[in-house]
Amino acid sequence: MALKPVTEEFINELKLVLSSGAMLAVPDNYLSEPRSRWRGISSILVLPQNVKEVSAIVSLANAQNIPIIPYGGGTGLVGGQIQDKGPSGILLSLERMNKITSLNLDENVITVEAGVILSNLRDEAEKVKRIFPLSLASEGTAQIGGNLATNAGGVNVLRYGSTRNLCLGLEVVFADGSIWNGLSRLHKDNTGYDLKNLIIGSEGTLGIITAATMKLFSKPLEHTVALIAVKSPKDALRLLSETKDYFGETISAFELINKMGIDFFNETKVEVKVPFSNIPEWMVLLDIGHTGRNSAEKNANDYFENILNSGLAVDGVLAENVGQQNDLWALRENIPEANRRIxxxxxxxxxxxxxxxxxxxxxxxxxxxxxxxxxxxxxxxxxxxxxxxxxxxxxxxxxxxxxxxxxxxxxxxxxxxxxxxxxxxxxxxxGRLKINDLVKYSDPIKLKLNKSIKAVMDPKGILNPGVIFESNQ
Ligand SMILES: Cc1cc2nc3c(=O)[nH]c(=O)nc-3n(C[C@H](O)[C@H](O)[C@H](O)COP(=O)(O)OP(=O)(O)OC[C@H]3O[C@@H](n4cnc5c(N)ncnc54)[C@H](O)[C@@H]3O)c2cc1C
Known part of the structure; x- marks a missing residue:
């Protein structure tokens, strides 16, 4: 089915179903992306305020074969949020759908609209002495809808899993405008195919995520944060195994850092505090969140002494307070920015x-x-x-x-x-970046079934054409 560009007539029809201020000419910053690889061509920016408006927009676009590009915080790194060719469609941003709609502390569950910015969700959890563990360097801009659509990972996957593992339920608008209320709070539900997990990671090609029920977790009582120098990645992996034996599942982050990353800070004038005078070739930043009431400090000191004595670590710094912990974390979190500048x-x-x-x-x-x-x-x-x-x-x-x-x-x-x-x-x-890789490296049966699912769920191909699969327009 041939896709068509946005027309005057379509805009006039949209105006009838949207509240005022919900449609704009696309501001320039919505047409670029973090690595400046693609330039957007979408015609209008649509900013719905609720799921009914999303549904109305999608059904109108579907009836007229107009492409829809879902847009979260725009921090995606594979070009999924940028339409760079084909008949120019609408950019659908959920930024005005940014409310926390319910919080259940007995269940450790929070329900949010998809436009909630990730760092705001993390702050809300902190306010009620819980954590929402998804953490990315882009968290001040990325939205929970975008995180779900990309199944984002980040620094705490080791302990808490990726976004998929943090989600209990979704509300989704499908290509025909129908609204699926799947905002479940259940941890177990074996009733039929798992629609939620199909939508998570589908990069806006199967439906528009409008709300989600997410898990919260107990806040660790204390953190051990350390930067440890190792001789090689091989030793870093031995250290991981040793650390797991020592602290079990309480390790939330185990991040590899190379000397080149530190050199780039100097070259790009990104200001960070580096705790070594001779920068080691390889380092590991680890974060352990102690939830039990045993002495975290004694355990951390024992562990540290042990890995230094055994030669597994060649040097190391154990943060002594929250300020030092933040300084160590800043080393890891600023790597993408220094890379971008180079x-x-x-x-x-x-x-x-x-x-x-x-x-x-x-x-x-x-x-x-x-x-x-x-x-x-x-x-x-x-x-x-x-x-x-x-x-x-x-x-x-x-x-x-x-x-x-x-x-x-x-x-x-x-x-x-x-x-x-x-x-x-x-x-x-x-996104748009790895379409050929998907074809080259995927199991052919998986690829065939993926294409069949897309054809069933979005028969006209209006949802994010050119993402995951080549658009046939
Ligand atoms: C500095 C930096 C660091 C990063 N670090 C990490 C990291 O550690 N781990 C990681 O996984 N990623 C990382 N990213 C990538 C990016 O932040 C994530 O992919 C993030 O989840 C994208 O969220 P977003 O709201 O910005 O989505 P966008 O960029 O707006 O969109 C991403 C994709 O999701 C779709 N989409 C957006 N919202 C919806 C919705 N409501 N419904 C359906 N589809 C939607 C878009 O069409 C697009 O295909 C990083 C990016 C930057 C710039």
Whole structure:
């Protein structure tokens, strides 16, 4: 079915179903994205205030074959929120649907509209002495609808899982405008196919998420935060195993940091406090949230002494107060900003079985060095096997000089990931960036069934055309 661009007639019909101020010309900042790879062409920005308005917009667009691009905070890194070609459609932002609609502390459950900004949800949880553990460097802008649509990961997956694991129920508007009220608060519900988990991670291609029921958790009484220098990623993984034996499931973050990341802070003038005078080649930032009433301090000191004495750690800093904890965390959280300022030739959000991580890093470095003298910043959520393996030009060079080589780099990295049984998209999704990778590396049966699901749920293909699958427009 051929998609059509927004027309004057369509705008006039929309005006009849929307409240005032709900439709605008698209401001420029909604047409770009964090890595400046795509430029948007959508015709109008629509800002509904409630699920009924979302439903009315979607049914009108469906009747007239007009593309809809769902938009959260715009922080997605694979271009899913930007329509860059085809008949220009509507950008549907849920930013005005930003209310917390209910809070149940006995059940540790909170229900929110999809436009709630992630950091606001985290703050609301803090106010009632709970935590909402999803945490990303983009949390001040990203919205819970966008987090669900991308099944975002972040730094606490090791303990709490990704967004999917934090969600109990959804409200969704499907392509024909129908509203599914799936705002369940149940932890167990084996009634038929799991629609909720199909929508989570579907990147706006199967439905518009308008609200969600999310889990809250007890707030740890104390945190142990440490930055530990190790000789190699292999030792970092041995440290992970040792730390798990010591603290069990209370480790919430285990982040790998490379010296290149620290060098980039100096080069880009991002201000952070680095606790080592000689920067080690590899470091691990770990965060352990103690919920029990045993002495966290004694345990942490014992552990620290143990890993230093055994030689597993070559150096380390144990934060002594919340200020120092924040300083250590700032090192990890500012890496994406410093990377952005340098400008990568090619960035890779990959995951691997834990036991292959170290071999992959060694092999990938060798392969990339055959193409030229690049700088590699390899960091990420090591505890989940999720690395950001990003490749940068040398100082003084511009990334554009290497545009011609980017596809080759990507193929080398992704082939190697695939060979080791990994995934070419650990947490950012497919979007517009990795459509060909999905085709190349997916099991054909999975791909065929995915396409069938899309065809059934959005027969006209109006929901985010060109995302996950190539649009046939
Ligand atoms: C500095 C930085 C750090 C980041 N760190 C991480 C990280 O650690 N882990 C991680 O997983 N990601 C990370 N990201 C990526 C990004 O923040 C996440 O993908 C986030 O979940 C996107 O949320 P958003 O609201 O900005 O969505 P958007 O960017 O607006 O949209 C993302 C996708 O979701 C769809 N969408 C948005 N809202 C809805 C909705 N209500 N219904 C249906 N579809 C919708 C869009 O169409 C698009 O396909 C980072 C990004 C930046 C810039």
């Amino acid at each position: 400008g990568s030739v090619s960035s890779h959000d990959i995951s691997l079985p834990l036991s292959t991580v170290s071999k992959f890093i060694d092999e990938a470095r060798v392969e990339i060095s055959k193409l030229g003298n690049f700088r590699i910043n390899c960091f990420g959520h090591l505890g989940d096997g999720n690395l950001h393996f990003n490749i940068f030009p040398n100082k003084g060079e511009k990334r554009e000089e290497y545009n011609h080589i980017r596809p080759e780099i990507k193929t080398i990295i992704h082939d190697l990931v695939h060979l080791h049984g990994g995934s070419v998209s650990a947490e950012h999704g497919i």
